[in-house]
Amino acid sequence: MMLAKRDMKSKELAEIIGITEANLSILKSGKAKAVRFSTLEAICKALNCQPADILEYVED
Amino acid sequence: MTKSTLLNVAITLSRVCKTIFILLIIGFTAIFIHLQLDRSFYNPKKFNLKTGDGYSYSMKWKSDKNAEFNEVFTLDKLKTVSLYVTYLKFLGVLILIYLCIWEFQKIMQSVKVTKTFGENNVQSFRRIGQFLMGYAILTSYTSFRFENAGFKGISIPFTAIFLVLCAFIMAEIFKEGILLKEEYDLTV
DSSP states (O other): OOOHTOOOOOOHHHHHOOHHHHHHHHHHTTTOOOOOOOHHHOOOOOOOOHHHOOOOOOOO | OOHHHHHHHHHHHHHHHHHHHHHHHHHHHHHHHHHHHHHGGGGOOOOOOOOOOOSEEEEEEESOOTOOHHSSBEEEBOOOHHHHHHHHHHHHHHHHHHHHHHHHHHHHHHHHTTTOSSSSHHHHHHHHHHHHHHHHHHEEEEEEEEEEEEEEEEEEEEHHHHHHHHHHHHHHHHHHHHHHHHHHBBOO
16 A cells, blocks of 8 residues: 555565565565564665554454 | 585485395395295304393293203294294384485485475474384394294383484474474565
């Protein structure tokens, strides 16, 4: 959603934050078990947003 | 010695050991068959009857009190049933050791291609544990029946039991390793 707002493609974001597209896909699909602070920081910096804008709690 | 060299040495050694065990199985079977065809050939071949390592208890007897034990414990006087049981027991031991080496080789090969923490290796360690347990059971009891004598022995093979425990513990460690790897792979 934030990507769409910024009109940015996944590939572009992956390149900016320095992770693979596969890892970005894991993040987007919610399969990730943990997110490094450095990754979170890089995403927030690239999308110019706060962690709360990209994280959401969903009950299992 | 680099990791790759060490693994290559281990894999090569495993292959050599497997070949030696196949030759041993063939040789042992050949002796088993030949013994039934020509028993007199084995007349001077005397048994050194001892039980395995660890705590052991043995009992030997002979019907002729004047005869020496090494005179009655000869291969040509071994009873047919005892011969078959001994053959099957040693064959089982050789096959189990062969299978252990095979599983070990599979683990080394997976480490070489950096697939160390996989379900296959957990299964391999479990199988090694089971094979070694079979080995421990087979080697714990010794029984030979000769024409006029006999030998019975039972022992606790501590080394084999220790290796069984090691193999099962390694399986659990690798199982834990799979979980850690999965967590690591899914950390972005």
